Every structure is written in C-alpha cells, then in structure tokens.
Amino acid sequence: MRRSIATVSVPGNLREKLEAIAAAGFDGIEIFEQDFIAEAGSPAEIGAMIRDHGLGIEIFQPFRDFEGLVGARRVKAFDRAERKFDLMQQLGTDLVLVCSSVASDAIGGIDRAADDFRELGERAAKRGLRVGYEALAWGRHVNDHRDAWEVVRRADHPNVGLILDSFHTLGRKLDPETIRRVPGDRIFFVQLADAPLIEMDLLYWSRHFRNMPGEGDLDVTAFMRAVMATGYRGPVSLEIFNDQFRGGRPETVARDGHRSLVHLLDRVRREEPGVEVGLPPIPDRIAATGIEFIEFATSAAESGDLTRQLAALGFARTGRHRTKSVELWQQGKIRIVVNTETSGFAHSAYVTHGTGICDIGIGVSDAAATMERARALGANPFHQPVGPGETDIPAIRGVGGSVMHFIDDSADLAGVWEREFVAEADTGSGAGGGDAGLTRIDHLGETMAYDEMLSWALFYTSIFDLVKSPMVDVADPDGLVRSQAIEAPEGALRLTLNGAETHRTFAGRFLADSFNSAVQHTAFACDDILATSTALTGIGFAPLPIPSNYYDDLAARFDLDPGLLARLRAGQIMYDRDAGGEFFQLYSQPTPGGLFFEIVERRGTYAGYGAPNAPFRIAAQKRLVRPKGIPKS
Ligand SMILES: O=C(O)c1ccc(O)c(O)c1
Ligand SMILES: [Mg+2]
Structure with a gap:
C-alpha cells in the first residue's frame, strides 16, 4: 500500500515539508490547498517539485461546502469544482477530497446529495478525474461515514467513491466494524489520525489535537483492520492537525509519522490475518526482559561523588574493565557501569552534558531481532569502534542522543561481563559492599x-x-x-x-x-x-x-x-x-x-x-x- 501524509501534518514551507516527508520514507502526499496557495510557483511547477522529491500527489484537498445547495449557489459550487479540476490537472493528481458540507444554506437529504455527486462524477470523468466524499464529524447533514457511503452508493458513478478518516469515525464513537460492509473498490482514499481522549467540541479537537496513530487513545488499529477487510489496497495517509507539531521540526514529525504507520500496518497484518499491507516482514514488538545495566558517563574528577553515592546505596564495585577506564558496580541484579574514559561516546556525552546516564542496556529475547525491528521503524543504529576482545553489542540512539544497547541471553552478549571485566574479588580492591537489599x-x-x-x-x-x-x-x-x-x-x-x-x-x-x-x-x-x-x-x-x-x-x-x-x-x-x-x-x-x-x-x-x-x-x-x-x- 502506498504510504502517504497530508502536507498539513508537517511544519515548514512546502519545500521543507517535502524534503522531510521524502526522507522519512513516504511514497506520496495529500496536497493541502492552503500549502499550495502559499507557494510561489505555478501549479505545474509545484507538481514537478513534488514529483522531483520522489513523491506522488495522491489527492488534492479539501473541497468544501459542495453538496445540498440550490439555485445560483449550486451553479457556483459546480463552477468552483471545475476551477479546482483545472488546478488538479496542472498539478498532476486525479483525486479530490470533498468533505461534507457545513454551509448553513445546504439542504439535507441523501438523494439530493447523491444527485449532486453523480453530476460531479460525470464532470470529473470527462477529465479522467475522481471525486471522494468524506463525512466530517461536524458536517451539517452528513457526519457519519455510513451516510457518506449511502450518498456514494446512490450516486452510483464509477468516478465517485468514499473517503474514510479514522478521526471522524472514532472521534464520534462510531463502530469501525460497520466499515467492513463497504466494498473495498468503492473506497477511494483512507486517512488516519489518532487523538487523546479529551471531552471537547469535535471540530476544535480535530483541528488542534490529532496525533499520529498510536500516540493517542483511539483504536486506529481496529479502524484500519476493518478497512483492510474490505479489500481496500489504496493509499493510507496521515492527516494530522496538531498545534504542537506545527511548531516542531519537519524531520521529527515526518519520521514519527512514518514510524507510526509502519507500526500500525504491522499490527494490522498480525491481527487481521490474510491481509497484505505491503511491508517487508519485520519481527513483532520485542519483549523486554528488564534493564541489564545503566552506564554513567563521568570524569575521573567527578566520579568520586558518584561512586560514594553508589556505595552509600549499598553497591559494591565488582569489576574493572580489562582495557578501559570503566568500573562495574553491582547489587542484587543491578549493574551500574561508571565510565571515565577520555575518548569515545561516553566521554563526549560527559563533555556535553556533565555526569549522567548515557547508556541503557535493555534485556531482550533476541537482540538481532530488536535491531531489525528498530531499524524498520526508523531508529538510528549506533556504532563505535570496539577494541580487541570487546563485544560489539547491538545498539541504537535513544532519548537525548543517549545510547540503548540490547542484550539477550546468547553467550556472546550475556557473557560480556565475565569476558570484559576483571572481578574485584580477584584483585581484592573492591569498594563499597554494604548490601542494602x-x-x-x-x-x-x-x-x-x-x-x-x-x-x-x-x-x-x-x-x-x-x-x-x-x-x-x-x-x-x-x-x-x-x-x-x-x-x-x-x-x-x-x-x-x-x-x-x-x-x-x-x-x-x-x-x-x-x-x-x-x-x-x-x-x-x-x-x-x-x-x-x-x-x-x-x-x-x-x-x-x-x-x-x-x-x-x-x-x-x-x-x-x-x-x-x-x-x-x-x-x-x-x-x-x-x-x-x-x-x-x-x-x-x-x-x-x-x-x-x-x-x-x-x-x-x-x-x-x-x-x-x-x-x-x-x-x-x-x-x-x-x-x-x-x-x-
Ligand atoms: O477540519 C477540516 O476542515 C477537515 C478538512 C479535511 C479533512 O479531510 C478533514 O478530516 C478535516
Ligand atoms: Mg480527513
């Protein structure tokens, strides 16, 4: 499935958005009209710029307040649509998102809306374009995907299809299972967003608090499972309106978006067997078995304060690294590494941040599988040269540029302590040792x-x-x-x-x-x-x-x-x-x-x-x- 993200989801100007979106691994974008209008180039130039980033334009959106109008207002709505069709052809996209009307003069009625969409479909077809209809949760007459589907079904035109958006369905607490009844080939586009559960006005919630699937409290996985069960295999696209993201870094927002999508699609294929989500196989979420060690970066001058505190907590120095200025302190199953090297990662962490924890060792069932999953989710692998006799423990970058190592119970990894450290018991110079339980x-x-x-x-x-x-x-x-x-x-x-x-x-x-x-x-x-x-x-x-x-x-x-x-x-x-x-x-x-x-x-x-x-x-x-x-x- 093509992985897409709406330009509105990512901060920056259009070029910055596109760079971040392409770098994160997306296949395409939803071009938001606002982002397009703000840009200086012609529609054709902007279309070319998007494609030059290796991205497809999956859809143009939104087209508002179209259906249910009468008289001159209706004529005008079709004129507006024709102008946007011109624009879409210049940009190079064939699909437009029409969101359900909020106009005060729009008249309700499924058949009236269906007639409007049949005519719009006819006009779109003449140009080889398609129209998708999305129920906004706060739409005036249509605010439920089941009603939007009924409009599309009755419009009965091959160029008119349904657009689903997890926020509008789940935010209104509509049962996502109802999606399973829609034929997959009648769904033209699928948008995903999560949100924290906060009681507030739907429109305000949607425009300010959406977040990436998995970041909020909505069951986006259940929504996506239902979508996949229909046979839909078109693009899946993140449409995130979030004040915090607007002030964030484009690279971070795009990377998190891609991570959330890979994670979601992986969940869906595990929970809805038989669906093909178009992701290479990756190991399932990793069972962490505990914290194998924490490592303090410090200096010879400052390490005394730290180790005195460790001793006062009942830790004993149990080992010294064979070749490095690194000590091991232990109590119970706890291992604390104190690193006073004057080169390497721990030293640079100390120089930049002072004495602190620079490295966390996580116990896992399978360290290689952990690396594979972390990589597929866009985590940054960490490497530093290992000396002779040292173990190359798999690692990624974590919070604040720290490092997270993965240790499983293979002899190679679990044996690192015995291999790399000389036990203090053998030298008789241990410090601390008043075990506090x-x-x-x-x-x-x-x-x-x-x-x-x-x-x-x-x-x-x-x-x-x-x-x-x-x-x-x-x-x-x-x-x-x-x-x-x-x-x-x-x-x-x-x-x-x-x-x-x-x-x-x-x-x-x-x-x-x-x-x-x-x-x-x-x-x-x-x-x-x-x-x-x-x-x-x-x-x-x-x-x-x-x-x-x-x-x-x-x-x-x-x-x-x-x-x-x-x-x-x-x-x-x-x-x-x-x-x-x-x-x-x-x-x-x-x-x-x-x-x-x-x-x-x-x-x-x-x-x-x-x-x-x-x-x-x-x-x-x-x-x-x-x-x-x-x-x-
Ligand atoms: O907030 C809106 O108006 C809006 C517009 C387009 C969408 O696809 C949507 O989900 C919300
Ligand atoms: Mg939407």
Whole structure:
C-alpha cells in the first residue's frame, strides 16, 4: 500500500515539508490547498517539485461546502469544482477530497446529495478525474461515514467513491466494524489520525489535537483492520492537525509519522490475518526482559561523588574493565557501569552534558531481532569502534542522543561481563559492599521537554511490547510536569517520561543544566523498605528530608498502624496505596546536577509510581538544590 501524509501534518514551507516527508520514507502526499496557495510557483511547477522529491500527489484537498445547495449557489459550487479540476490537472493528481458540507444554506437529504455527486462524477470523468466524499464529524447533514457511503452508493458513478478518516469515525464513537460492509473498490482514499481522549467540541479537537496513530487513545488499529477487510489496497495517509507539531521540526514529525504507520500496518497484518499491507516482514514488538545495566558517563574528577553515592546505596564495585577506564558496580541484579574514559561516546556525552546516564542496556529475547525491528521503524543504529576482545553489542540512539544497547541471553552478549571485566574479588580492591537489599531497577525516569513526550512514547511502544498508562499531572512549585509511564507486562521494564514546559521546574532545570533530555532518576526495587532503610542508615546514606507535615497528612488520609507511621517518618519514607496494594518510596538527595535515586517497595499489585507524593518530593528536592529558591526569570 502506498504510504502517504497530508502536507498539513508537517511544519515548514512546502519545500521543507517535502524534503522531510521524502526522507522519512513516504511514497506520496495529500496536497493541502492552503500549502499550495502559499507557494510561489505555478501549479505545474509545484507538481514537478513534488514529483522531483520522489513523491506522488495522491489527492488534492479539501473541497468544501459542495453538496445540498440550490439555485445560483449550486451553479457556483459546480463552477468552483471545475476551477479546482483545472488546478488538479496542472498539478498532476486525479483525486479530490470533498468533505461534507457545513454551509448553513445546504439542504439535507441523501438523494439530493447523491444527485449532486453523480453530476460531479460525470464532470470529473470527462477529465479522467475522481471525486471522494468524506463525512466530517461536524458536517451539517452528513457526519457519519455510513451516510457518506449511502450518498456514494446512490450516486452510483464509477468516478465517485468514499473517503474514510479514522478521526471522524472514532472521534464520534462510531463502530469501525460497520466499515467492513463497504466494498473495498468503492473506497477511494483512507486517512488516519489518532487523538487523546479529551471531552471537547469535535471540530476544535480535530483541528488542534490529532496525533499520529498510536500516540493517542483511539483504536486506529481496529479502524484500519476493518478497512483492510474490505479489500481496500489504496493509499493510507496521515492527516494530522496538531498545534504542537506545527511548531516542531519537519524531520521529527515526518519520521514519527512514518514510524507510526509502519507500526500500525504491522499490527494490522498480525491481527487481521490474510491481509497484505505491503511491508517487508519485520519481527513483532520485542519483549523486554528488564534493564541489564545503566552506564554513567563521568570524569575521573567527578566520579568520586558518584561512586560514594553508589556505595552509600549499598553497591559494591565488582569489576574493572580489562582495557578501559570503566568500573562495574553491582547489587542484587543491578549493574551500574561508571565510565571515565577520555575518548569515545561516553566521554563526549560527559563533555556535553556533565555526569549522567548515557547508556541503557535493555534485556531482550533476541537482540538481532530488536535491531531489525528498530531499524524498520526508523531508529538510528549506533556504532563505535570496539577494541580487541570487546563485544560489539547491538545498539541504537535513544532519548537525548543517549545510547540503548540490547542484550539477550546468547553467550556472546550475556557473557560480556565475565569476558570484559576483571572481578574485584580477584584483585581484592573492591569498594563499597554494604548490601542494602536493592534487587533490581524498578524504573528509570527520563526527563524531556513536554513537546518530545509523544515522540518518545511512540519510539518505545512501537519497538517494544510496552503499554502506556494515562498521563498524570505533577505539580512542581514552579510549574507543571506531565508524567507518562510506559511498562512491559508484569513490569519487567518500566519507564516514566517526564515532560517539562518551563526551566523553573525541578525537571526543567535539569534539562537546562544538562542541555539534554536524559534519565534524571533511577528507581531501585527492594523487598523490605524498612530493612533497607535501616541498612542504608548504617552505611551513611542521607535520605531526602521529608517534612513532618507530610506524615501528619498520611495519618489523616490512611489508616496506618502507628508503629509503621513512626518508622516511615523516621526513615523519610513516602507512602501510597491503590486498589491493588501499597507503595513505599525513599529518595536520595539530588546531586548538584539534579540527578537522584529512588528506592521503592511495591506490595500487592500496586501499579503506580507514587504520583500523589511527587509535589512534596519535588519541593523537598528544590529546598536542597537551591535553598534560596529558583529565580523567577
Ligand atoms: O477540519 C477540516 O476542515 C477537515 C478538512 C479535511 C479533512 O479531510 C478533514 O478530516 C478535516
Ligand atoms: Mg480527513
């Protein structure tokens, strides 16, 4: 199937749009009249420019307020159509999108509209053109794809067909299964868009909040399955009106669009067996098995602060790299790599962003398959020269230019630690070692600009078998931070994406200080937070101080055993509860750069991340990092 995108979906001038669209891998475009009118060249020149980018013009759109008019208004509508037919012939496209009328003087009636379309089809046929009819969700008389189909069916003209748009169908909560009844050869074009579920006026929602399939809450996959089941094999096109995308980068928006389309078509062929979507086979979404390691980029001068904090968290240095200035710190199943090399990727990450997490190792079922899927979805593979005896671990670029390595349980990859590191036990020079009962990485919190959240959520959920939880608002004293959790079934991999809109928030300050989106916090799991808290106190861990008011409020909100409450208060441990269980959180003090660690215990099936505690945790962090408050400019 031809993969297409409407020019309105991508920011920039027409040339910038086309370059980004072509580079992302699309076959064609929907030329939006606005984008065409704004351009300086003649229609023929613009058509040639589009084709010079290797793109087909799949459709010209929109043609508005055509059907249901009478008298001079009707004559005028046909005249307007003829002018646009001229234009289409000069541009070099044979299909026009007519969206259902919103004109106040349009008269309803399926047969009246069908007559109009039969005549329009006749006129189009004389020029070898075709007309497609789309029901806008807010159309005056036609606002349901079933009615638009009935108009097309009764028009009964080979040059008149139906146009489907997932937004108009799903946004009005129409059952997409009804599409299965339409003959595939009567569908001329299919537009796709997703949207977040927000109660608001349909037109406003459509024109400002659409997003790429998979980025929102609509079941675009069910819609597309129904379309494919009709036998339709024409173009599939993204038609995204989104304020945020309009201010984004053309390359990013186009790349995300293509990624979403590949991901969607791959889902459709798996869930609707027997349909041919015209994509080369790719591995299914990858099951992530956990976080195999995180790697800090730092320097010899700064690494001491970091490793002291690791030791105070109960980590022990267990190995040194055979040839590089790289240490391995471990506790439970957690591996932390501390890299103080003075060349290579980690060093450049350190130089640009300061001490921070530059690399995440994800455990996967099959690393080669992960690379294949990531590549097909437009991810950028990462390579750096490997020294003698070093393992070339497959990797791609992730958030903020960081690296994501993939480790499966093949001997080659899983054996990297034994092969490349000399165990400290053999040298007798280990540091740390006061185990505090941390078992694994519960989650990583990535901080990014709010504008990037949809993009990275799509990145993760298209490559891996992960699901998004609803977005939550976190109140920082100086602004809002939005948080979105992405999780593997059973919680094998959990990530939170935290989107900051202003640099005055704790997250926003981290972004500004490190010039980067990156992991800001690492949350470790333990089995017994009270025991861990006691052990940590014994090895010199300094928790984030939580105000006494917080514990008084806990006592008021929950029926907590007074003994437990006293232990929480003494240990600076935060508490939350949901229908499935309980949650305990203990925070480290942040580094001057804003990085921090969290220790959690999940009891029962508690599914969240302690969002109700976040405002108090953030206020406490800000008190430490900037005791005099953050300047208001
Ligand atoms: O918002 C609109 O007017 C509009 C125009 C054309 C479309 O295809 C559409 O889905 C919406
Ligand atoms: Mg549309």
